[in-house]
Amino acid sequence: MVCCCTPLCHLLVVNVLGSVVRYAPNRYSFSDLEAVKVIYGLGTSFPKSSWYIPWGNPGDNNLFNERSLAKHAHDRKQYQSTYSMSSLVNYEAFVDECAGLLKNRLLELCAANQAIDMHHWFQCYAFDVIGMITYGKRLGFLDKGEDVGNVINALGEILGYSTIVGIVFPTLHNIFVPIMNFLAGNKGQGGAYITAFTKERISETRSKPKAVILDESDSTTQSFLIKFLAKNTSKPDAFTSSHVLTGCLINMIAGSDTTGISLSAVLYYLLKNPRCMDKLQQEVDTFTSNGQLSTYVTYKESQTMPYLQAVIKEALRLHPATGLPLERVVPKGGAAISGHFFPEGTIVGINTWVAHRDRGIFGQDADSFSPERWLQDDGERVALMNRFWMPVSLPFILLQANSICGKRRS
Numbered sequence: 001m002v003c004c005c006t007p008l009c010h011l012l013v014v015n016v017l018g019s020v021v022r023y024a025p026n027r028y029s030f031s032d033l034e035a036v037k038v039i040y041g042l043g044t045s046f047p048k049s050s051w052y053i054p055w056g057n058p059g060d061n062n063l064f065n066e067r068s069l070a071k072h073a074h075d076r077k078q079y080q081s082t083y084s085m086s087s088l089v090n091y092e093a094f095v096d097e098c099a100g101l102l103k104n105r106l107l108e109l110c111a112a113n114q115a116i117d118m119h120h121w122f123q124c125y126a127f128d129v130i131g132m133i134t135y136g137k138r139l140g141f142l143d144k145g146e147d148v149g150n151v152i153n154a155l156g157e158i159l160g161y162s163t164i165v166g167i168v169f170p171t172l173h174n175i176f177v178p179i180m181n182f183l184a185g186n187k188g189q190g191g192a193y194i195t196a197f198t199k200e201r202i203s204e205t206r207s208k209p210k211a212v213i214l215d216e217s218d219s220t221t222q223s224f225l226i227k228f229l230a231k232n233t234s235k236p237d238a239f240t241s242s243h244v245l246t247g248c249l250i251n252m253i254a255g256s257d258t259t260g261i262s263l264s265a266v267l268y269y270l271l272k273n274p275r276c277m278d279k280l281q282q283e284v285d286t287f288t289s290n291g292q293l294s295t296y297v298t299y300k301e302s303q304t305m306p307y308l309q310a311v312i313k314e315a316l317r318l319h320p321a322t323g324l325p326l327e328r329v330v331p332k333g334g335a336a337i338s339g340h341f342f343p344e345g346t347i348v349g350i351n352t353w354v355a356h357r358d359r360g361i362f363g364q365d366a367d368s369f370s371p372e373r374w375l376q377d378d379g380e381r382v383a384l385m386n387r388f389w390m391p392v393s394l395p396f397i398l399l400q401a402n403s404i405c406g407k408r409r410s
Helices: 007-017 033-040 050-055 069-083 085-111 118-135 148-168 170-184 191-206 210-216 224-234 241-255 257-272 274-289 306-318 371-375 379-388 394-405
Strands: 020-024 027-030 335-337 340-342 347-350
Touching: 027 033, 033 335, 033 347, 033 379, 050 148, 050 170, 069 085, 069 224, 069 241, 085 118, 118 148, 118 191, 118 224, 118 241, 118 257, 148 170, 148 191, 148 241, 170 191, 191 224, 191 241, 224 241, 241 257, 257 274, 257 306, 274 306, 306 371, 371 379
Parallel strands: 027 347
Antiparallel strands: 020 027, 335 340
């Protein structure tokens, strides 16, 4: 057994020991394509492990930490249409508004000759976009340039607590949370704080007359909250108040931090590779001079920009937003994975930081930033890489990354 506390540590171990690594008692990580199909493929029956327990309030499971396959499938259907890319592109005006405000804030900082923490500003941008999509209004991160309502800090507490407790002692989650909330006081700590913040936004919107909520929900650009409340008003037994809260929380927790990380990764690799930055700038300039781009690049327009898409894919390949295996439990009867048999109850998963550097899939230069790998003429190789590319929160990330990275110079 080896201890892999960080993605890079895990990567070093895999390079020495091979594609199957035991990183804790009864826990195994894989880094080959066949394992991806077996563990996460359509129709598989590998439920989530106990690691997911702390990712929700005690006794109140959500779409992320629900371990019952049947319950998760049922709940996912309740939200599926809302999170499709075809639905999300209707919110591009929200993304554009926040992108414009981000540009203005950065210009102000440049004029004042101040150093800029781009990851902080990307987080502010991501939270405000998520706020507009979810609640119909910015949360004020870009306006103030600071952690409004302590939300970013609370989210950090959730991520740190849930990751560690999920691995070491998930069954004690029900005991830890009440104690921590009591000691924290006010709105509680981490998850309780985010939940309280979200409930306040829901209460604000619920104060509107039901007829107004139903009427507003007809618009494709209305907030998720309005759409959720309309479902709750129309079918309160099928889409409960708990579904409303869960949908908003998932956006806040899963959509904001991962997007900030991913945008930071794209910028980091472009700055570290000036050749790629210049090549992307040339593509933007060419498309602009040909009249192919709006002032704020739309998602549809960005899809016609091959180098931009390659840059985003390559950055998310080298720096996926999650650094731990998304664990699953081997079902009854056991399973054969990567040439080994694992009995029922074994915990298995894929660490994308490792899998995305598989030289057999991505080439001998898999550790290098090379957007050109996605533009090669070998269609079979590109198709293979696409099957093995597993970033998280993809709709939110792509919607915002295409807007920011493809934005025309002003």
